Amino acid sequence: MRRLLAQLVSVWCLAMVVGCSPSTEDNGEKVLYLPMETAGPNSLDPVKGSSQYDSRASSYVYQTLLQYKYLHRPLELEPLLLTEMPEVSEDGKLYRFKLRQDVFFHDDECFPEGKGRRLVSEDFFYSLKRMASKKNQPKSWWLMADTIVGFDEFKAEQNEANEFDYDAPVEGMKILNDHEFEIQLKEPFYRFTYTLAMFQTAVVPREAVEHYGKKFSRHPVGTGPFLLKEWEAGSSMTFVKNPNYWEETYPNDPGLNKDGSEPYLGYLRDKELGFYQDAGKKLPIIDRVELKMFVQKQPMWLKFRIRELDYTAVPAENFSEAYIKRTQKLRKEYADMGIRSEPVPLVDLIYYGFNMEDEDFGGYDDRQKWLRQAISLAIDWEERNEAFYNNLNGIYDGPIPASLAGHPKNGSLPYAYRGPDLARARKLLVKAGYPEGKGVPKLVFFTSRAARLAEMAEMSKRHLAKIGIELDVRLVDFSTLTDALRNRRAPFFGLSWVSDYPDAENFLQLFYGPFKSPSSNNFNYDRPEYNKLYERIRVMSPSSERTELYEQMRDMVIEDAPMIGSMERTRYFLINKRLQNCKPIESFKLAQVPQRQIAEISQEPINRCGPTLSAGSFTTFPSSWRLCCW
Known part of the structure; x- marks a missing residue:
C-alpha cells in the first residue's frame, strides 16, 4: 500500500x-x-474489433455508410459516406445505396505513387466480405449472419476453399456502377440500417489489407478525418488531421419549428452552450x-x-x-x-457470465441451473453499487436495460435470482447436491487487472465465501481476457455490453446459439427454444407482440442463469x-x-x-x- x-x-x-x-x-x-x-485498443482492423475502445480509436480513421446526428436526441441516423439515406423497397428487403463521389482514401504507400484513390462501391462489398473470412478471426459476423441473400452460403464455400476469393459473387450484393449498389435481404430486418453505422462495417481499401498483411491492424488506412501518426502500445496514440479530407461540414442550425417547438430534445440548451457557433465549418x-x-x-x-x-x-x-x-x-x-x-x-449491461460449455458450471440440467442460481443469489449488487458507484447506477433483473422494450417494470421481477439472499442460495445448493458449498469446484474468474475491477472481484469473492464457494480470481489485461473468451477458456468472467443501437435485440443476440464465441455470445448459451424466438424477433418491427417475445426470452435467460446481473451506468x-x-x-x-x-x-x-x-x-x-x- x-x-x-x-x-x-x-x-x-x-x-x-x-x-x-x-x-x-x-x-x-x-x-x-x-x-x-484502458491500455488501448486490441486492433484497428474493423472486422477484428469488438470493444468500445476499438470503436473509439477506429472512428478517427475509418468511416461507415451511416452515422448518428451529432447533436440530436433521441439519436437519429443520417448519411455519412452516402449522399442520402438508403432507398428501401416496399417489402423492406431491397436497399439501394448512393456513395458520395468526393471521398478518397488516405494517401498511403499501398496505393500507386502513394496517392489515395476515390471510394467506390466495390470497397464496401470487399469490407463486408472480410467479415466472412475465418482467417480474419472476425468478432462481427453476427451482424450479417442470415441477413443478406447468399452471404451465408458465400461464407461457407469460401472458408472451405483453399483460398478465400473476395471476387466471388454474393447473390444479394449487386454493383450498379462505381458509386451505386444494391443489397437484397432475406427478410426485412429492422436493425439493418443500425449496423451500417457500426464501426465493424467501416470501409477499408483492399490495397492496404493486402499490402500490410498482419500489420494492417496497426497501420489503418481509411477515409476518415485523421491519420494514425504514432501508436505507443499501452501508452498513447497520436492522430493528425487528414489534409485531403472530403467536404464534410459541421451541422447547420435547424432553427425552431414553425410552431416554436424544438427540432429535437435539448436544442435550446445546445444553442445556449454555443454548439452551433461552427455551423457550416469544414x-x-x-x-x-x-x-x-x-x-x-x-x-x-x-x-x-x-x-x-x-x-x-x-x-x-x-x-x-x-x-x-x-x-x-x-x-x-x-x-x-x-x-x-x-x-x-448509458444503455448498457454490467454482468458476470458463465461459460455454458464448462463441465463444472455450464450445462442445462436442473442441478447445474441450481448451482448458477445459488451463485447469483450470493452476489450483492447493492453493496457493489454503493462501494464503487456512489449508488448512481441502476440495478435490474435480466439482460434488457431500462430504456428498451422488454425491461421489467421498476427493474425488478419476483422470480429472478438477485442477491443477496443467502438463505435461498443455500437451499438451492442443497438441491444441487452441494450442502454448504461442499464439493463445488473452485470457480475460476477472469477479469481485467484494472484496480477497481480487482477490488470488485475481491468483494465478489467474499460474497461467495458466505455460501462455501471459492472464487479463484485471474487478473489479466483486456486483450488476454478477450482471447480467453474467444477460445472459450473462461469458466466465469466479468464484462459489460454497451448498446450498438437502441433496440433490446442487441442484448438478446448475446445469447443466440449460432453466435457463440468467437462471436458475440461469450456465454456460449445455446438453447433451441431461445434460438427459435430470436429468429422470430430479429425480423419483426416494434410491436406489442415483439415486446412479449422479448419478455419470454428475458425470462428464459433469468431461469437458465448463464449471467448474473444486471447494472447500468450513468457516466x-x-x-x-x-x-x-x-x-x-x-x-x-x-x-x-x-x-x-x-x-x-x-x-x-x-x-x-x-x-x-x-x-x-x-x-x-x-x-x-x-x-x-x-
Missing part, C-alpha cells in the same frame, strides 16, 4: 512540474488531449488528437485536475470531490473555472473550459463523441500555469486516495 501511495505522489509531483511547462501549442496547432480508460476543426491510455483511473483524474486533459469521465471514487453527493451538483471550485458537467445515461463527464462543441454520448459504440466535430479549441493552452484544480485542492490527500490505497 505504501508503494502505491508513493507512486501516486510521484505522479502528482511530476504533474505539478508539467503543469508549469511551456504550452504544447506554441506552433499554432489546435491539439485535443483525451483519455482512454471538418475536422482541430489539427491533432493526443489519446492517452490510463489503466489506473487516479493518474487520469490527476491529469485532468491540472488541466492536461480536455475532458474526463469522473471516476466513481472521485465523485465526491467534483460533486455534492446529495444533490449531484458540480462543486463551486470546478464551476468557477468554467468546467462543465455532462451526465450521460459523469467534466469538460475543460477551452473545449467547445463537446456533447458527450456513450450509448452506442459508434455514437462516441465525433472528434472531428467537437474540437473547437479556444486559444487558451492546455497546460499553462495559473488557476488550476491542483495545489490548492490537495492541501490534504483526498479521501478517494484512501479508498484506493487501503
Whole structure:
C-alpha cells in the first residue's frame, strides 16, 4: 500500500512540474488531449474489433455508410459516406445505396505513387466480405449472419476453399456502377440500417489489407478525418488531421419549428452552450488528437485536475470531490473555472457470465441451473453499487436495460435470482447436491487487472465465501481476457455490453446459439427454444407482440442463469473550459463523441500555469486516495 501511495505522489509531483511547462501549442496547432480508460485498443482492423475502445480509436480513421446526428436526441441516423439515406423497397428487403463521389482514401504507400484513390462501391462489398473470412478471426459476423441473400452460403464455400476469393459473387450484393449498389435481404430486418453505422462495417481499401498483411491492424488506412501518426502500445496514440479530407461540414442550425417547438430534445440548451457557433465549418476543426491510455483511473483524474486533459469521465471514487453527493451538483471550485458537467445515461449491461460449455458450471440440467442460481443469489449488487458507484447506477433483473422494450417494470421481477439472499442460495445448493458449498469446484474468474475491477472481484469473492464457494480470481489485461473468451477458456468472467443501437435485440443476440464465441455470445448459451424466438424477433418491427417475445426470452435467460446481473451506468463527464462543441454520448459504440466535430479549441493552452484544480485542492490527500490505497 505504501508503494502505491508513493507512486501516486510521484505522479502528482511530476504533474505539478508539467503543469508549469511551456504550452504544447506554441506552433499554432489546435491539439485535443483525451483519455482512454484502458491500455488501448486490441486492433484497428474493423472486422477484428469488438470493444468500445476499438470503436473509439477506429472512428478517427475509418468511416461507415451511416452515422448518428451529432447533436440530436433521441439519436437519429443520417448519411455519412452516402449522399442520402438508403432507398428501401416496399417489402423492406431491397436497399439501394448512393456513395458520395468526393471521398478518397488516405494517401498511403499501398496505393500507386502513394496517392489515395476515390471510394467506390466495390470497397464496401470487399469490407463486408472480410467479415466472412475465418482467417480474419472476425468478432462481427453476427451482424450479417442470415441477413443478406447468399452471404451465408458465400461464407461457407469460401472458408472451405483453399483460398478465400473476395471476387466471388454474393447473390444479394449487386454493383450498379462505381458509386451505386444494391443489397437484397432475406427478410426485412429492422436493425439493418443500425449496423451500417457500426464501426465493424467501416470501409477499408483492399490495397492496404493486402499490402500490410498482419500489420494492417496497426497501420489503418481509411477515409476518415485523421491519420494514425504514432501508436505507443499501452501508452498513447497520436492522430493528425487528414489534409485531403472530403467536404464534410459541421451541422447547420435547424432553427425552431414553425410552431416554436424544438427540432429535437435539448436544442435550446445546445444553442445556449454555443454548439452551433461552427455551423457550416469544414471538418475536422482541430489539427491533432493526443489519446492517452490510463489503466489506473487516479493518474487520469490527476491529469485532468491540472488541466492536461480536455475532458474526463469522473471516476466513481472521485465523485465526491467534483460533486455534492446529495444533490449531484458540480462543486463551486470546478464551476468557477468554467468546467462543465455532462451526465450521460448509458444503455448498457454490467454482468458476470458463465461459460455454458464448462463441465463444472455450464450445462442445462436442473442441478447445474441450481448451482448458477445459488451463485447469483450470493452476489450483492447493492453493496457493489454503493462501494464503487456512489449508488448512481441502476440495478435490474435480466439482460434488457431500462430504456428498451422488454425491461421489467421498476427493474425488478419476483422470480429472478438477485442477491443477496443467502438463505435461498443455500437451499438451492442443497438441491444441487452441494450442502454448504461442499464439493463445488473452485470457480475460476477472469477479469481485467484494472484496480477497481480487482477490488470488485475481491468483494465478489467474499460474497461467495458466505455460501462455501471459492472464487479463484485471474487478473489479466483486456486483450488476454478477450482471447480467453474467444477460445472459450473462461469458466466465469466479468464484462459489460454497451448498446450498438437502441433496440433490446442487441442484448438478446448475446445469447443466440449460432453466435457463440468467437462471436458475440461469450456465454456460449445455446438453447433451441431461445434460438427459435430470436429468429422470430430479429425480423419483426416494434410491436406489442415483439415486446412479449422479448419478455419470454428475458425470462428464459433469468431461469437458465448463464449471467448474473444486471447494472447500468450513468457516466459523469467534466469538460475543460477551452473545449467547445463537446456533447458527450456513450450509448452506442459508434455514437462516441465525433472528434472531428467537437474540437473547437479556444486559444487558451492546455497546460499553462495559473488557476488550476491542483495545489490548492490537495492541501490534504483526498479521501478517494484512501479508498484506493487501503
